Amino acid sequence: MKSVKLEEKIVIVLISILLLIVIPLVFSTLFFNKFQIKDFDSVLEIAYQSEITFLGGTVCYGNAFSCFDVEVHSEGEVDSFKIGTYQMKYTYMFDGKILEKMQTVNVVDKTPPVLEIEDREYTYCKNGKVPKYSYKAVDNLDGDITDKVSSSIIDGHIVFSVTDSSGNTTTIEKQAMLKDEEAPTILLKGEEKMFLSLDEAYNEPGVSAYDNCDGEISQKVVVDGKVDEKKPGTYILTYTVMDESGNMAHISRSVVVEDKKIVGRVIYLTFDDGPSAYTTKLLDILKKYNAKATFFVTNQSLSYGYDNVILRAYQEGHTIGLHSYSHNYAIYQSEQAYFDDLYKIQEKVKNITGHTSKIIRFPGGSSNTISRQYDGGSKIMSKLTKLVLEKGFRYYDWNIVSGDAGQTESSSEIISNVTKEFGKFSTPIVLQHDIKSFSVDAVEGILSYGVQNGYRFEAITMNTPLIQHRVNN
Numbered sequence: 285m286k287s288v289k290l291e292e293k294i295v296i297v298l299i300s301i302l303l304l305i306v307i308p309l310v311f312s313t314l315f316f317n318k319f320q321i322k323d324f325d326s327v328l329e330i331a332y333q334s335e336i337t338f339l340g341g342t343v344c345y346g347n348a349f350s351c352f353d354v355e356v357h358s359e360g361e362v363d364s365f366k367i368g369t370y371q372m373k374y375t376y377m378f379d380g381k382i383l384e385k386m387q388t389v390n391v392v393d394k395t396p397p398v399l400e401i402e403d404r405e406y407t408y409c410k411n412g413k414v415p416k417y418s419y420k421a422v423d424n425l426d427g428d429i430t431d432k433v434s435s436s437i438i439d440g441h442i443v444f445s446v447t448d449s450s451g452n453t454t455t456i457e458k459q460a461m462l463k464d465e466e467a468p469t470i471l472l473k474g475e476e477k478m479f480l481s482l483d484e485a486y487n488e489p490g491v492s493a494y495d496n497c498d499g500e501i502s503q504k505v506v507v508d509g510k511v512d513e514k515k516p517g518t519y520i521l522t523y524t525v526m527d528e529s530g531n532m533a534h535i536s537r538s539v540v541v542e543d544k545k546i547v548g549r550v551i552y553l554t555f556d557d558g559p560s561a562y563t564t565k566l567l568d569i570l571k572k573y574n575a576k577a578t579f580f581v582t583n584q585s586l587s588y589g590y591d592n593v594i595l596r597a598y599q600e601g602h603t604i605g606l607h608s609y610s611h612n613y614a615i616y617q618s619e620q621a622y623f624d625d626l627y628k629i630q631e632k633v634k635n636i637t638g639h640t641s642k643i644i645r646f647p648g649g650s651s652n653t654i655s656r657q658y659d660g661g662s663k664i665m666s667k668l669t670k671l672v673l674e675k676g677f678r679y680y681d682w683n684i685v686s687g688d689a690g691q692t693e694s695s696s697e698i699i700s701n702v703t704k705e706f707g708k709f710s711t712p713i714v715l716q717h718d719i720k721s722f723s724v725d726a727v728e729g730i731l732s733y734g735v736q737n738g739y740r741f742e743a744i745t746m747n748t749p750l751i752q753h754r755v756n757n
């Protein structure tokens with residue numbers, strides 16, 4: 285008997301499978317009636333705040349050729365305005381037949397935060413740090429999440445990214461340049477102006493410095509200047525710091541060392557607003573008493589033609605200080621306006637005397653409030669009093685008022701106003717105006733009283749202790 289080949293056996297088995305399994309399966313699928321369910325998910329995710337339609341899928345009862353609508357009951361409720369997990373139960377009914385299906389519905393936040401970033405030039409630091417930029421991130425669920433914005437440098441771009449509490453992320457890329465032109469911020473610890481008694485030790489309060497790229501750089505601050513506690517005078521300390529990219533910042537502090545035991549035997553007469561037609565006479569009187577004074581000069585029209593008087597005053601050992609070129613309070617509109625005017629009078633004085641003066645008096649004094657009418661609320665005097673020091677100037681106010689600025693026109697009253705203050709200050713600085721004849725006429729009386737009472741009259745120098753008012757603007 286011939287044996288059955290292996291191939292024939294396999295064919296027989298396949299045919300049997302076809303007859304016994306596949307054909308009944310196809311038949312029953314096509315012709316057998318049952319609940320037909322489509323688009324039903326037993327676990328479903330829906331978006332927070334979305335509109336909810338029927339979640340129970342598409343169901344009918346029948347076979348591949350005809351299918352009838354069924355009755356549906358659902359139990360449970362989903363609130364899409366509340367994040368959470370909800371259970372639903374659906375009951376489908378047709379002609380006494382029942383199908384129950386359970387469903388888990390997760391209401392989840394799928395809306396990424398809105399990240400708003402302005403259009404501007406973006407830069408980043410050598411060390412990969414991103415400077416502080418302004419942006420805003422608001423999420424539908426979390427609210428303001430600006431503090432969660434992170435930034436990083438990827439391939440010449442700054443990538444700003446924020447992720448809400450549900451894990452949705454918004455990313456914005458901005459093209460950026462490797463550049464750091466921002467100077468560090470340097471701040472004084474302790475007072476900007478310090479007073480020491482003679483021989484009292486100076487303890488450096490220090491400064492703090494911060495850079496947009498390098499962070500805390502207080503350790504890199506270099507101090508220029510030194511306080512000699514054994515010698516009365518005003519010492520200026522200048523603190524300088526440089527960031528990794530070479531941007532520098534400076535700040536200054538003045539330290540006044542005063543010998544409080546000594547009442548000043550030196551009187552500093554100062555004359556503002558000139559020169560004028562009366563200045564020559566004033567120089568003659570000063571010469572007669574071998575007295576030196578300080579002239580805070582202007583270029584007002586009444587000073588025209590008296591350049592030679594400025595030169596004479598300088599040559600006779602008086603100090604030519606800078607008051608203002610225009611003496612118009614509009615110079616307090618801005619830092620620029622102030623310094624334009626100051627450099628003009630400095631230049632004029634240099635052209636006459638050959639010397640660059642750095643001794644100044646603000647029009648109206650550093651305590652003036654008239655600058656408020658011009659500076660648009662910018663507190664210009666607070667800025668200028670610092671800036672002039674940083675630029676190497678020294679400004680002087682006064683502590684003895686002669687009264688010639690409107691209070692009196694009597695020379696004898698001026699003499700008495702001034703001389704009664706002698707002996708009250710360690711550094712007495714008198715304010716007069718050499719554009720007023722009655723004030724110039726008072727000078728001889730002041731000098732003769734002073735000389736008889738053992739006072740000397742000297743000109744202000746860069747070493748004279750700074751007498752400065754409280755800044756009011």
Ligand code: ZN
Pocket residue numbers: 556557607611647648
């Ligand atoms: Zn003035």
